[in-house]
Amino acid sequence: MxxxxxxxxxxxxxxxxxxxxxxxxxxxxxLYIRPIAGLEAIDEAIGRATEMGRPVFFSPGLAGLTQIETLCALIVLNHIAKLCAKYDIRVVTTIPQYLVYPVAEEMVREAYVEQGKGDLFSEDDVILILGQFPYAAGSVGIMHREKVAACFYFGYFYAESLLLAEGGSQVGAIQVAGTNSTTQIPFFITACDYTIIGEELFATSAYLSREPVxxxxxxxxxxxxxxxxxxxxxxxxxxxxxxxxxxxxxxxxxxxxx
Amino acid sequence: MWRRIFISILTFVAGLYFFFEYVMPRESGLTDIMPEIGPRVIIIGVTAIFLGMINLTRMHLHKVVRRRPGWYNSLACIIAIYVMFLLTVLQYFFPKTAWVIHTYDTFFQYVRIPLDATIFSLLAYYIASAAYRAFRIKSVEATVMLAVALFVMLGQIPMGQAITRWLPETGYLSWFRLENIKLWIMDVPNSAATRGILFGGMIGTLAMSLRLWLSLERGSFFDAEV
Known part of the structure; x- marks a missing residue:
């Protein structure tokens, strides 16, 4: 084309x-930048997880590494992992794409190492689960077993979105989602505490960095x-x-x- | 430092190629190189999938050896991974051997697919529970959402459409037939909102791509603080 x-x-x-x-x-x-409530909520959710001494859960969506939503999700994962490392809590990440898996693992590892908490990082916390519904089932199982205090869903999602969000809701986790998938936005809005819609997802990294450029x-x-x-x-x-x-x-x- | 410069240059050159490939006419010859890039992605993918398998095996084996709670689930997971892996390899080398095809089909068609369908069917219950929470009349917005959902659902099913069947099929009064109200909701406000999100997403993609292309994006990719 x-x-x-x-x-x-x-x-x-x-x-x-x-x-x-x-x-x-x-x-x-x-430059004045309008506040995005969902992104402000990331700190709040991690703070809650720290108080409860429980891990947080992160999903980068079902899309591959070549999709911009996944790249955006990985940058958010890096930010969340740094915050988790800072407060001595674990971030459990499930990955549904084999190409995304090594990049995600490396980003989480680097985040912990950068904060001087390399020993807190475990390779077992970044888990590859291939297939859409095995991914949803596996992730919800992990949320229940780990009793996660906060769930983050950033990236491009399909039918698994509601399965994940309802799973997170059942464990009583504070949930923040960000997607530009128009078919899944209603599910996230109904099941999550904060939802970042459409182009706000692509603004995430810039917003979180607060760097002028x-x-x-x-x-x-x-x-x-x-x-x-x-x-x-x-x-x-x-x-x-x-x-x-x-x-x-x-x-x-x-x-x-x- | 050198790593950052190398990644920045590589990203810029690759981005430049894909940009010109898209905007230049096919005759420029840039499109002809595209099929060369595909196999490289596959090679990286194969390496990554083995990394994933190793990670899963190590994690679950650890649970089995240490007899952690639910260790038998981990054992089932390891067996499932390697049995399917072995069967897929066998099917590739012996595509006409009956027992190989039969066993593969049994595991894939009669185990994996029904399990997939089971998880998918959970959506029906989750939609109901999520809808219950969303539609509880707590605010003006929730009330509007409930009313709109009611019109769409009634307009979708024959029983709902029967409620307003007494109204004429043509003329101004036909607008109040439930199926027409549903159509209007779906075609006008719903489409407008969806397109608004898509337009915003398009601009966001452009800005994000530009930041990545010019290596302005920070994070682990570029050795800098987020």
Missing amino acids: HASYTVLILIIAFTAPIIYFIVTARRGKE MLGSLRGQDVGKMIIMFLILVGTLMASIQVLAQWEYNWFRELLFK
């Missing part, structure tokens, strides 16, 4: 504000959304005018589909 000219122009239009705000942030300008790209994301809103408004207007004025040709529609 190759890009059309319109797609190329749209890529440039959406990328330009992101680059602009990254450069602006690099120059030292302070990363926050600049977040601001660029918001401007990109404004461009989309503007295009939707123009498109709606043009489609309405086309119907009312009985035009046979809608140049705006033709332009977008070229």
